[in-house]
Ligand SMILES: Nc1ncnc2c1ncn2[C@@H]1O[C@H](COP(=O)(O)OP(=O)(O)OP(=O)(O)O)[C@@H](O)[C@H]1O
C-alpha cells in the first residue's frame with residue numbers, strides 16, 4: 001500500500017506464523033493505542049511516524065548468531081550490521097537520514113575493535129547517502145553485539161500489506177549467495193566464488209527501491225532477510241492473500257547452485273541474508289522497466305510468481321496447480337529453516 005492507513009493497535013500486526021513471530025505478537029498484544037501521527041506501527045519493515053513520514057527500524061547483529069569473528073574483519077562486521085538495518089529502509093522505499101549504533105565489545109579489545117566496527121557502519125550508511133547520528137558503547141562479557149537503528153524519510157512508504165489479488169511477484173538480484181557462504185564455513189569447506197562477498201558486503205537496495213517506487217509503483221515490498229520462503233509469507237499475511245511462486249523462475253546465485261534443483265531452490269529460498277527486495281505490482285507494470293533497472297544498477301529484476309486467493313506461500317505450475325511449499329525462512333527460535 002503506498003499511502004498508509006491509520007496503524008491501529010499493534011496487536012493486529014499481521015506477521016506470518018511461527019514461534020519467533022508468536023513471541024513478537026505477544027509483545028505487541030494489549031498495549032495502548034498508538035498516537036494518530038504514528039502512521040505505521042509495529043509489524044512492517046519500518047515504523048513510520050510524524051509529519052511527512054519518518055521511517056524507523058532497528059536490527060541487531062550478535063556474534064555467534066549472525067556472524068563469527070573468524071569469518072569477517074571488524075569493518076565487514078560493522079558494514080554487514082548497518083547494511084542489514086538499512087535494508088529495512090529500502091523495503092519501505094525510504095530515503096536514509098542516518099543511523100544510531102549501539103555497540104557491546106569485550107573491554108580488552110575495545111580500543112582496536114570498536115573503531116573498526118564503527119568504520120564499517122559508517123561506510124555502509126554513507127554509501128546510501130545517510131550519516132552516523134549517534135549511538136551507545138558498552139562493555140560485553142562475551143560476544144560482540146551491534147544494534148543499528150535506522151532513520152529515514154518515507155512520505156509514501158511501500159508496505160507489506162498492499163499486495164492485490166493477481167499482482168505479479170518480483171525479486172531483485174540473485175538469492176542464496178550469503179547462505180552458501182554460511183553453509184560452506186559451517187562445513188569447513190572453501191566457499192564458492194562470490195559467496196563471501198554476498199555475506200560480507202550485502203548491498204542494501206536503497207536507491208533501487210526508490211527508483212522502483214517512483215517508476216513502477218509497487219503495491220507491496222519487503223526485504224529478504226530471512227529468505228524468500230519466510231519473507232513472502234509476511235506479504236501474504238499482511239495483504240490477506242496467497243503468494244504463488246514458480247520454482248523454475250527463481251534467480252539463484254551461482255554459489256548456491258547444486259546438481260539437484262530442489263536442493264538449489266531450497267537453499268536459495270530458506271537461507272536468508274540476501275538483503276534483496278521482493279515486491280508485488282500489477283501485471284505488466286514492472287517488465288517494461290526491467291532493462292532500465294538493470295542498466296541503472298547492474299541488478300536483475302525477475303518475476304517469480306503472482307498472488308492469488310487464500311493464504312501462505314505455494315508453488316504453482318504453468319497450469320496454475322498449487323503445491324504446498326513446505327519451506328520456511330530463518331527463525332531464531334527454531335534454529336533454522
Ligand atoms: N522486541 C520487539 N518489540 C516490538 N516490536 C518488535 C520487536 N521485535 C520485532 N518487532 C516488530 O515485529 C516485526 C517483525 O520483526 P522482524 O525482526 O522479523 O523484522 P524484519 O524486518 O522482518 O526482519 P529481520 O530482523 O529478519 O531483518 C517488525 O515490525 C518489528 O518492528
Ligand SMILES: Cc1ncc(C[n+]2csc(CCOP(=O)(O)O)c2C)c(N)n1
Pocket residue numbers: 059060064065066067068084182225226271272273330
Ligand atoms: C554464525 C552464523 N550462523 C548462521 C547464520 C545465518 N543466519 C543468522 S540470522 C539469519 C536471519 C537474519 O537475521 P535477523 O532475522 O536477526 O535479521 C540467518 C540466515 C549466520 N549469519 N551466522
Ligand SMILES: [Mg+2]
Pocket residue numbers: 045087088091222223224225
Ligand atoms: Mg525487513
